[in-house]
Amino acid sequence: MTKHIRIAIAGPRGNMGTEAVKLTDRTEHFELCAVIDSKNNGSRLKDIAGMPAVDVPVYTDINQCFQENTIDVLIDLTNPETGRKHLEASLAHGVSPVVGTTGFTEADIEKLSREAEQKQIGVVIAPNFAIGAVLMMKFAKMAAAYMPDVEIMEMHHDRKLDAPSGTAIKTAELIKENRASRRQGHENETESLAGARGADIDGMKIHSVRLPGLVAHQQVMFGGAGQTLTIKHDSINRESFMPGVQLAVEHVVEHKELVYGLENIM
Structure with a gap:
């Protein structure tokens, strides 16, 4: 019962x-x-x-x-x-x-x-709370064991107060469990505009977008030799x-x- x-x-x-x-x-x-x-x-x-x-x-x-x-x-x-x-x-x-x-x-x-x-x-x-977003995080954690070069892009409505989103941070934390800490990109990389490369968690970059018309969206992009893998989730409404x-x-x-x-x- x-x-x-x-x-x-x-x-x-x-x-x-x-x-x-x-x-x-x-x-x-x-x-x-x-x-x-x-x-x-x-x-x-x-x-x-x-x-x-x-x-x-x-x-x-x-x-x-x-x-x-x-x-x-x-x-x-x-x-x-x-x-x-x-x-x-x-x-x-x-x-x-x-x-x-x-x-x-x-x-x-x-x-x-x-x-x-x-x-x-x-x-x-x-x-x-989106089931699909949780699955996205789980899949990203699995992929990180094989493709450790990764960046996270999260996109939300312009009324959201925090950046990056809790989902993006949680995704990075899960990826860390399957990925050795490393700095990504060129060793001599510089930013001509501060913040252009996004926030940094354990060598991963997180990028936040805030625009009207969006609800909650995230993609995790992995790069490897001759290939990329993108795991994406979109919440269309609450x-x-x-x-x-x-x-x-x-x-x-x-x-x-x-x-x-x-x-x-x-």
Whole structure:
């Protein structure tokens, strides 16, 4: 029998948050109990212009939300600063967070992992919820063992705050596991314009593009003798992330540790 899961969503008015509200509304074993928003405290979600007709309370204070409602999982789709605060509040209240924001450092992950283990609370932090993007990262890691010269190009909408994207950084981290550290390009290479060659992780270059009309796109290009290999993924709309969100929610209530990256539960 599928477990019934009571959910709160932080950031319901954002593009991702709105899709998450729709996900909880159409998924039979999900129950949306409340939302956390930066405004509209005391309102009902259905009364906010542009929102789905879902009759749940709106809170600006996440602690009040947890005190007044029984919540199993918080889906946080806000921003790095707010997401970190919401994650800590979730752990304090015994709520399992599924966090889709980036910006967590290795030290953050280690600290949060210890806390989740001590409290026996499941946590999922995912730089990208698109199943195809996770497969792209897995394939890139495999390819790096045979073609170590690689550059990453990530392209997102012009409202995205961080660069490079969490997905690009996560891709580089996975590639590092299968690739010896090395400097790429000509040994005497120079930049006539600073930053022309992109950011550098372990000798790999990452390039970020921000333009209106884009959603989330990444390609990983490998170069070898007489050949190139390009592994590419495109998210055409935010609905593409919802199967991964559902997978994370269903996982997090069954486990008692922190998972960083959707690839670890696929």
